[in-house]
Amino acid sequence: MSKLMIFYINYESSGARGKKVAFCLPGSLGSAKTDFSPQLASLGSKNLEVISWDPPGYGESRPPSRDFSGNFFVRDSQVAANFMKVVLNYNTYSLLGWSDGGITALQMALSYPERVEKLVVWGANAFIDEKDVKLYNNIRDINKWSERMRKPMENLYGMKYFKSKWEEWIDAMTLLSFRDGGYVLKGDLSTISCPTLIIHGKKDPMVGEYHAQYLHENIKGSQLYVMEDGKHNLHLKYVDEFNKLVSDFLHK
Structure with a gap:
């Protein structure tokens, strides 16, 4: 018997509905507001609709609570593709994926190539290795985070839910690192055919540059843009540069 999964999905949008739409996918425990407010505020236009969601179990897309079992x-x-097609009635769109959202975006480009017009990912990886797991465990204790990094998540979830789900995420990523050689995608990156832009922050403490290089080398015809001063949240810190880069890519 198949299991029917029903989710309440919260989303936000800006710009005018028309020929072009960009679907923004947040990072781990992220939401439309925490991860894409600057893009929702200034990237949308009369020629581009910008949409972002809170993935199941994140932000205001609760209940149910986040489920990190299996390959989430x-x-x-799958949920994102159904959301765009069934709920918002979009057959094709571009994807902007950050961090975990970048992995989801890559998977969507693999699983639904006919729907993805263009792909932009940053702070994303196709595999999880020992260095990644060590890094995740180094930031397991949220009490050691700076208040600036911790506060938005505490405000969104409350300390108990945030702490619990963050630790579950680290455990889930560790488990994924032992499966299929740590490769977390279902499909071969070389089959991605849509125009792809990979952005990497040179000073990203969460995702090494070798991940961006791996994506660039394995996605045919992809472009790689390195922000010399960029860190993991480069789209939040360097809003104007990021938005222009993405806008130019989506409109050309």
Whole structure:
């Protein structure tokens, strides 16, 4: 017997509905507001609708609580594709994926190539290795985070839910690192055919540059843009540069 999964999905949008739409996918425990407010505020236009969601179990897309069992990236990609087609009635769109959202975006490009017009990912990886797991465990204790990094998540979730789900995420990522050689995608990156832009922050403490290089080398015809001063949240810190880069890519 198949299991029917029903989710309440919260989303935000800006710009005019028309020929072009960009669907923004947040990072781990992220939401439309926490992860894409600057893009929702200034990237949308009369020629581009910008949409972002709170993935199942994140932000205001609760209940149910977040489920990190199995390969949740594949599951998120399925829910996201159905959301865009069934709820918002979009057959084609571009994807902007950050961090975990970048992995989901890559999976959507693999699973639904006919729907993805263009792909932009940053702070994303296709595999999880020992260095990644070590890094995740180094930031397991949220009490050691700076207040600036911790406060938005505490405000969104409350300390108990945030702490619990953050630790569950680290445990889930560790488990994924032992499966299929740590490769978290279902499909071969070389089959991605849509125009792809990979952005990497040179000073990203969460995702090494070798991940961006791997994506660039394995996605045919992809472009790689490195922000010399960029960190993991480069789209939030360098809003104007990021938005122009993405806008130019989506409109050309």
